[in-house]
Amino acid sequence: MDGTSQNTLTFITSTIEAPNPTSPEVSSSPRLSLSTISQAYPPGFPRKVFAEVIGTFLLVFVGSGSAGLSVIDETRVSKLGASIAGGLIVTVMIYSIGHISGAHMNPAVSLAFSAVRHLPWPQLPFYVAAQLTGAISASYTLRELLEPSHEIGQTSPAGSHIQALIMEMVTTYTMVFISMAVATDRNATGQLSGVAVGCSVCIASIVAGPISGGSMNPARTLGPAIAISSYKGLWLYFVGPITGAVLAAWSYNVIRDTEHPGFPFSLSSLSFKIRQSISGTEKVGQRGHQCLV
Template sequence: MEGTNQNACTFVTDPIELQNPTTLQSASPSLSYTSKLAQRYPPGFSRKVFAEVIGTFLLVFVGSGSAGLSAADENTVSKLAASIAGGFIVTVMIYSIGHISGAHMNPAVSLAFATVKHLPWPQVPFYIAAQLTGAISASYTLRELLQPSKHIGATSPAGSHIQALIMEMITTFTMVFISMAVATDVKATGALSGVAVGSSVCIASIVGGPISGGSMNPARTLGPAIASASYKGLWVYFAGPITGALLGAWSYNVIKETDQPGFVISLPSLSINLCQNPSGTEKVGKNDHRCLV
């Protein structure tokens, strides 16, 4: 019977079909690098960076300019008017460039949004560079326009550095907490996001102004500091706003309502013991036993 009922199968496979996709990617490293670069920096990314330059320039020009005029002569611009002007410029810039770049205009805000994954980390350095560029340019412009006055809206602690630090943390926490709510939560009233964030800046500036200057923005402080060569307590306006912004973003993420009602335990043994009720085992979905805590 040898050779008559012998079943033999021979498979001839094309070698190309056995190649690993990673091998193909490694064969064209330039293509892989280009695709990764396109994912990190989409075609419209340069417009976002330029929008941040313009937005931060106008933010510092109006905010620092009104504060400088108030410091030079409060009869011209009162402290309350300066705080309101700072809130108004944030409001109008959110409606102007918010759909393009998100209207961060603040390195602390960009870091906070990146921490909670609402901004890709590779884009953060470009956002911060754009914000600092706009802030420094606006400050030097104010220095030329407001001469001979030396007041260009530079912020410095009115009391101790610790008091100013805590105030900057709390005011920035308030601003970023509200920004996270109206900008990242679809259940919040997004149409009024500019009004909400601008109002929070105005309120925080009124409260924090007499103690810390109500900066809430490292770029807002660094620009006038460089233009006026005044660096008193500069570290406060980096540590305070950044810490407050991170805490504000994290806090809203903790309380943010999601579609999931709770933690899901999908182990069958635990489902039998924990999910049974007087009517039997609760079923969530088809043939799926889960306990929703």
Template sequence: MSDIHPNSCGHELPNTTTNNRPKRSILSLVDYPPGFSRKVVAEVVATFLLVFVTCGAAALTTSDERKVSQLGASVAGGLIVTVMIYAVGHISGAHMNPAVTLAFATVGHFPWIQVPIYAAAQLTGSISASFALRVLLEQVKHLGTTTPSGTDLQALIMEIIVTFCMMFVTSAVATDSKAVGELAGIAVGSSVCITSILAGPVSGGSMNPARTIGPALASNNYKAIWVYIFGPITGTISGALCYSFIRHIDRPIQTVSSFKLRRMKSNDGNATEKDSPSFV
């Protein structure tokens, strides 16, 4: 509505009042939970360290001196996963893998609206770690890139199977109240180590699109990169769906974002509080 005010000449001019509403960015329109930025930073750091260790160890297995064995690289990969789960699992869930985040969202344990941000954080950590390795291991051109040793089909099938196994175990310890809680990190890390030993000679044992994309960019080697994107995504979604199907659902689905205290029943039936890293 226009308010009428006299000016100095005696004429009455309309004075239109406008409401200047502050412009809102697209991100501000999305209702992210409090502390979400901390989760994003945790994913960046965790994925950085994951890729730095796994790809660094893998790169040294291909060096002329062969300073790290294939077994050593697999063990290093499993250990860094275990360490990161206990380090930042209570903050972000320690996904460190876009395929894992996508699988949790598929079965309803992670909000879809947060998937792109998590994936971007994981890729940021991976790419940063890969270029750091490029500077530190300049003489090693491989940089831990994953490429098929045989055919693309063999590598694809292997990636699907090993990521299925890894995600099946992850779903058990992260979403099921009846599964072990405090040993979740050891269970997931062990599954990564075991499957890496098997898959390493065939596909490189990526199990993680971010773990492949970062080194591929840093070394400019994109051979069969589609295998390491499509394979892990297919395997993780299949593993999560399979466990969700066979488990006994005894409580409503909850969001997978961080570790929390879970109520454990003692032998006499009394509920007691116990620290249980459960991803829920």
């Protein structure tokens, strides 16, 4: 009996070993976590966030500022001029910071690109925070510059809420659908990609302006709303653009041509794609860090 117990004890102690601190199972866990963090937030990620702050600041400053000046005195800035200014600032910012952050400048766009895996989900909260920071800062700057008027380009529904909601949904859908085509599809022509997106913003603003204000951007609406403490119909400019953006990203993925993928690449921006097209070269990138407009 004693021999049997001793053999059993020997078997148990030989099969159950104390964890070794240097074993791969124990030591690989922290390394795995650090690797995951480094993949989600690459070394250049703070530059992307700061670029989104600057880009959204200038977008709201020009877009809202021109719209506010149009309301104050249409003889100085017409409504058409304000819509064109909004489209032009999108175009120039795509060429300016597109190669750094992708020039989203819009929480709805960032969410849509995350939904179709063109922007890592862990980066989304930082992008949105940067965009809201830029929009709010620009709005307070406009409030000080345009005093005593409280017209700083805030958007509010001119008709019924359902009209404004549908208008924001459709116009945002148009903008994001075009952005998905020229920024993420390797078969799309990229030489004038920024112009295409800017024109889509300009056209959508002209159509939507009399009904919803043509925001297509939650940050573009929230910034002026906070600066002047006016929140009329604010929810419309979250639900409409976000819904339209996600539907646009999803629908373009459905019709994307996968039978003729063209040359494999992964771009970080529209401007980078344009430089490649001009130089006649195509580079292969890593899809894991793709972040496009």
